Amino acid sequence: MKNLRVAIAGASGRMGRTLIESVMAHKSIELGAALERSCSTLVGCDAGQLVGRGTANVALAATIEEVADDFDVLIDFTSPESTLAYAQQCKALGKSMVIGTTGLNAEQQLQLQQLATEMPIVFAPNMAVGVNLMFRLLKIAADVMGEQCDIEIQETHHRFKKDAPSGTAVKMGEVIAATLGRDLNECAVYGREGIEGERDPNTIGFATTRAGDVVGEHTALFADIGERIEITHKATSRSTFANGALRASQWLIEKPAGLYDMQQVLGFENS
Numbered sequence: 001m002k003n004l005r006v007a008i009a010g011a012s013g014r015m016g017r018t019l020i021e022s023v024m025a026h027k028s029i030e031l032g033a034a035l036e037r038s039c040s041t042l043v044g045c046d047a048g049q050l051v052g053r054g055t056a057n058v059a060l061a062a063t064i065e066e067v068a069d070d071f072d073v074l075i076d077f078t079s080p081e082s083t084l085a086y087a088q089q090c091k092a093l094g095k096s097m098v099i100g101t102t103g104l105n106a107e108q109q110l111q112l113q114q115l116a117t118e119m120p121i122v123f124a125p126n127m128a129v130g131v132n133l134m135f136r137l138l139k140i141a142a143d144v145m146g147e148q149c150d151i152e153i154q155e156t157h158h159r160f161k162k163d164a165p166s167g168t169a170v171k172m173g174e175v176i177a178a179t180l181g182r183d184l185n186e187c188a189v190y191g192r193e194g195i196e197g198e199r200d201p202n203t204i205g206f207a208t209t210r211a212g213d214v215v216g217e218h219t220a221l222f223a224d225i226g227e228r229i230e231i232t233h234k235a236t237s238r239s240t241f242a243n244g245a246l247r248a249s250q251w252l253i254e255k256p257a258g259l260y261d262m263q264q265v266l267g268f269e270n271s
């Protein structure tokens with residue numbers, strides 16, 4: 001059977017490099033193409049040599065059109081603007097996409113939803129299996145303890161991360177708010193300062209830390225008087241995100257147009 005061929009956008013980024021390494025080590029997925037900004041001095045370099053894994057025989061390309069015959073699914077961990085531009089191009093070329101980019105605003109998310117009516121897309125703020133299991137655990141915790149508890153979401157990432165709170169933290173808030181019948185836009189509190197008064201029990205608080213080289217840590221705190229539950233996920237390597245993205249690529253290839261998430265990829269959607 002012919003191998004699935006993926007293209008990696010943002011090839012020289014932290015996730016781009018990890019994805020190249022993970023694809024090169026994968027038994028049944030081929031690296032078909034790797035993309036970089038057209039102004040990058042890395043255009044033309046070999047993707048395997050970029051990550052120190054020997055020659056991959058894939059030169060970094062500046063445009064998607066020049067590699068259109070070389071891949072089936074584009075894996076994109078870049079920036080909101082870049083993701084939308086690639087999605088437009090993939091739609092025109094009849095390609096599927098796996099998108100891990102976070103920080104899309106409401107308008108950008110709507111644009112992605114519209115594009116997905118004409119192409120298959122997996123879009124998830126966190127591709128790690130453990131984080132997607134955590135989303136299910138949060139539903140249980142919110143259901144059992146959410147109404148009487150103070151709920152706080154804490155996340156820590158490396159100093160280079162641009163968006164805050166992380167996409168995963170926002171999704172954690174959405175899962176908890178939906179379970180409790182609340183609207184996150186109305187109950188979220190992003191940081192506190194000064195004499196704010198006592199905590200409003202209906203709020204969901206967010207705290208963000210940016211420090212050093214932390215790959216990604218998320219905690220949801222359900223705190224009552226006398227006891228508290230903390231549900232924590234710690235990523236220690238970006239390969240967990242890359243492997244999730246490769247799993248999503250394989251799952252996506254047979255799917256019709258639509259916007260899917262990792263819960264569906266992992267078969268959690270009805271549980």
Ligand SMILES: NC(=O)C1=CN([C@@H]2O[C@H](COP(=O)(O)OP(=O)(O)OC[C@H]3O[C@@H](n4cnc5c(N)ncnc54)[C@H](OP(=O)(O)O)[C@@H]3O)[C@@H](O)[C@H]2O)C=CC1
Pocket residue numbers: 009010011012013014015016036037040077078079081082099100101102103124125126127128163167241
């Ligand atoms: N869903 C998940 O599981 C995960 C999601 N992420 C998300 O993935 C995204 C990328 O993270 P990370 O790899 O750490 O970031 P990096 O900044 O290391 O990499 C981003 C890459 O995308 C490129 N890029 C950005 N904007 C453009 C553009 N307009 N045109 C072309 N290329 C562009 C960058 O190029 P240049 O350097 O030239 O700007 C860079 O190569 C973030 O949104 C992050 O939150 C990260 C990890 C896991």
Ligand SMILES: O=C(O)C1=N[C@H](C(=O)O)C[C@H](O)C1
Pocket residue numbers: 102125126157161162165166167168169215216217
């Ligand atoms: O930027 C990162 O690094 C990460 N971003 C994602 C997010 O915003 O949730 C996922 C992961 O935690 C790493």
